Amino acid sequence: MRALRAAVVTFVVVFLTAPLLVVLMASFNRERYLDFPVEDYSTQWYSNLVTDGQWRSAVDNSLLIGLASATLAVLIALPLAYAVHTYRPRLSPVLFGLGVLPFMLPPVISAVGMLVFWNRVGHVGKIENVIVAHGVFFSTVPLITITLGLQAIDPAVGEAATTLGAAPRQRFRTVTLPLLLPSIVTGFVAAFVLSLNEYIIAFMVAGFSVETLPIKIFNSLRYGFTPTIAAVSVVFTLLSIVALGALARFGGLERLLGADLSDR
């Protein structure tokens, strides 16, 4: 079993890191084409990223869409999770299901739906279309983290606040919200990172006028490989890993995974 464990874990680590290592090597290679072993290193492809206006605007678009849509996702998820948890309306399974459904279906479904929707509205190819599409699609992520967070709050804490004379609104602001903050941040960061990397919805909703980073990468791939693609992939992967590492330190990672923290 110990041998099996070593074999399985090694295989998975190699499988998951191999593509990243190759991309890393390609990004530092001076030549346009990667020969093994790499002999000449250079950081020119990284400086390309900063100086080339097209890549810059793709990065800006992606960051704007990521931040705005993650905010929207939390604004949808927080009241929904809170209301379903606290007021327990008769329809709660249906309402919660509505929040989870977009994410459960393949993104290409949401993409076609949104394409048809904005065509009908007559508001085509705008950046806000992508923000709304991502915000709705990824709202499931904070919905789940916040619901798990609400369940983890000891009811006695809220009762104590009420006994001491806090009105419901005051109780939410001074007790529930601070306790819920890690779950909200976890949901926000996860939605942000997922939005940064999402391709098909962004492409079909406004891909011809708003170029996000994944769209830019894909378009450049069609015209052949340039090491700038590798450099941008490395930067974005690092960004994602830093965000997740912060969550791990913050303690939100296991929560995100739904691990039972009570027995630790």
Added chain:
Amino acid sequence: MSTPAVRDPATAGATAVSPGGDGRGGDDGRERLGWGQRAILWLPVGVLAIFFLVPFGLMLATSFYVRVEGGFYEPGFVFDSWSRLFSDVYIGRTLFSLRLCLLVALLTTAVAFPFTWFLTRMRARWQVPLLVLVLGALTLSEVIVAFSWDLILGRATGITNIAVWLGLMSEPEAFTPGFWSVVAGLAYTAFPYAVLTLFPSLDRVDRELTEAAETLGATPRRTFTTVVVPLCRQALVAAFLLVFVFTLGSNIIAQVLGRPQHWTLAVVISDQATMSANVPFAAAIAMFVTLISLVVVGVVSFAGSRSWVGRDDGDDVVAGAV
């Protein structure tokens, strides 16, 4: 899937103290909601309805619309798109997609299950970096995954160059585009989802159960196959089906790493909606894929709602192991 516990003693306590000023009341605990509370509940629901249910309805309607040459479509009620979907070409595409996704789901869960099991039994020092690696892979854009596998398996940059350098091969060889590079790319994107689905169930398997089995003389391998696998059978099924749905919706991988004969239905959808400018047909395929996914998601929720790792039946399982 986790469903929310809709029970909060805090509110019940609140009604006892606050003198009914906000319209709460009633002993069944299901209070009549005030205006503010209704707004809190129905505003987000309204946003989801407008930007998910309405587009979905429009998509269904569009699948019956008339396609006009030149890339446009106008309202109507024709079955052109649907009958085209059930022509030989697209039935073949559907069967290919289903077979490919089954294969990927099988391979992915077969590796993810033991991996996640080992992961849950590790010290935090090892567990956290591995989790970050898995989640890092999860957040990678499909575009970047496709691109990196293209580099790895391609002729100019790929692993065969290492084999040539080592003297194992005389000439570099290209594995992409090809069927197995599509499988590798899909498995890569699906693997983190499989781990995330399995993690909670495997994490909750009581340590006492496996220790008991081992105290009674079962080898670790026997404990794994006769205690852990049966306890987590439902999570295993859920992970398998989720990977299946996930790969069914995967769009970029097959486009970059495969030839047109390796395209899945999801690729056909985006191709029809953009390159071929046939939105009604794209909508029809999208509805069809939704149908397949909903059936699978329904099965997952059903399996998930019963996937309790109970302490009660644990004793029997341990007894069965020895």
